[in-house]
Amino acid sequence: MSVLEMNLSELLNKPKVTLAALRGTRRILLRRRDDEDLVLTTAARAEQEHEVMGAVGRLFVEMMRASQGRTLVLDVLPATFPWVRYLPTHDVREFSVELVEALQAAVELDNTAAVAQLITEWRHTAEVHADPELYAALTTDSGEDLGPVPKPGAAA
CATH class of the missing domain: 3.40.1620 (YefM-like fold)
Incomplete structure (x- = not known):
């Protein structure tokens, strides 16, 4: 580009x-x-890009409705999003379903912000799975209640 x-x-x-x-x-x-x-x-280029993104989103949604399409999507996700290799298998499936749903909504709303947010959230989940120390820290219950969590921006 x-x-x-x-x-x-x-x-x-x-x-x-x-x-x-x-x-x-x-x-x-x-x-x-x-x-x-x-x-x-230009407005013409923006409209072209909107049409293409809508078509790709609809195509992806329809592919996921067919079992062969779901299998294909699950096969190509690691090439598209290399970090999914760190996710457990059930999370890869869940990501693919959520991605399709978010793409479908994005086409209807003409707003891709939720798709970008979803990808970011799943990438961060994969980062946790990729780091054994971080994964252990976040999934181990110490049994100790550390009290209420302050609101973001509030003094600790």
């Missing part, structure tokens, strides 16, 4: 030059000093 990087100030100071550069690239990554970077693309 061709991406041209520039500072947001270039778009603000030279909008015609910056937008002309969009003709020769798929996107412009606009770097911002004190905030999240932005991506600039």
Whole structure:
């Protein structure tokens, strides 16, 4: 994917030059000093990407409805997400089902945030399984109650 990087100030100071550069690239990554970077693309390209992602999501969902498709998905998951090798077999199946459900919802909502979150959560689960010390620490019941957990951001 061709991406041209520039500072947001270039778009603000030279909008015609910056937008002309969009003709020769798929996107412009606009770097911002004190905030999240932005991506600039054409409406036609954004619509094409939306259509493709929707089609891929629907295709994946329909594949999972067929037993051969479920088997194929389980076979290719380690190539797609190498970290699933650290998950127990039943967790790999659960991940595949949750992934399909999240993709189906993402297509309907036109929002992929939940899919990205699901992948991140399962990757972290695989990280725990990959580290025997961490796994033992998180799964061993010491029998000791350490009291209430403070709310995030509250002083400990």
